[in-house]
Amino acid sequence: MTVEIKNLQSKVIHTHCGDTLRNADLRNANLRDADLYSADLRDAILRDADLSGAKLRDADLSGAKLCDADLRGADLRGADLLGADLRGADLSSADLFGANLRDAILYGIKVNDKTTF
Numbered sequence: 001m002t003v004e005i006k007n008l009q010s011k012v013i014h015t016h017c018g019d020t021l022r023n024a025d026l027r028n029a030n031l032r033d034a035d036l037y038s039a040d041l042r043d044a045i046l047r048d049a050d051l052s053g054a055k056l057r058d059a060d061l062s063g064a065k066l067c068d069a070d071l072r073g074a075d076l077r078g079a080d081l082l083g084a085d086l087r088g089a090d091l092s093s094a095d096l097f098g099a100n101l102r103d104a105i106l107y108g109i110k111v112n113d114k115t116t117f
Contacts, residue, residue, distance in 0.1 A: 050069075
């Protein structure tokens with residue numbers, strides 16, 4: 001089943017243990033500062049989404065499409081990005097310590113001296 005949410009504008013998204021946004025279509029969504037701790041976002045489409053400042057610690061983003069997403073200052077510690085497509089994503093000041101980037105597509109990502117891996 002695919003969940004499609006278009007033009008989402010929210011700062012009040014909270015997920016709890018067991019909640020899933022797997023396969024969700026969140027293209028262009030405004031998820032700035034969203035609390036997505038441990039969220040299941042496997043295979044979600046997050047192309048051009050604003051995830052700046054989002055709390056994605058321990059989230060499962062394996063296979064997610066994050067092309068051109070704004071992840072500036074996002075907390076991605078321990079996140080699973082196995083096979084995720086991050087082409088053109090802005091990871092400036094993002095914290096990816098302990099994140100699984102195996103087989104992730106990282107072509108054209110933007111980082112700065114505050115981005116941690």
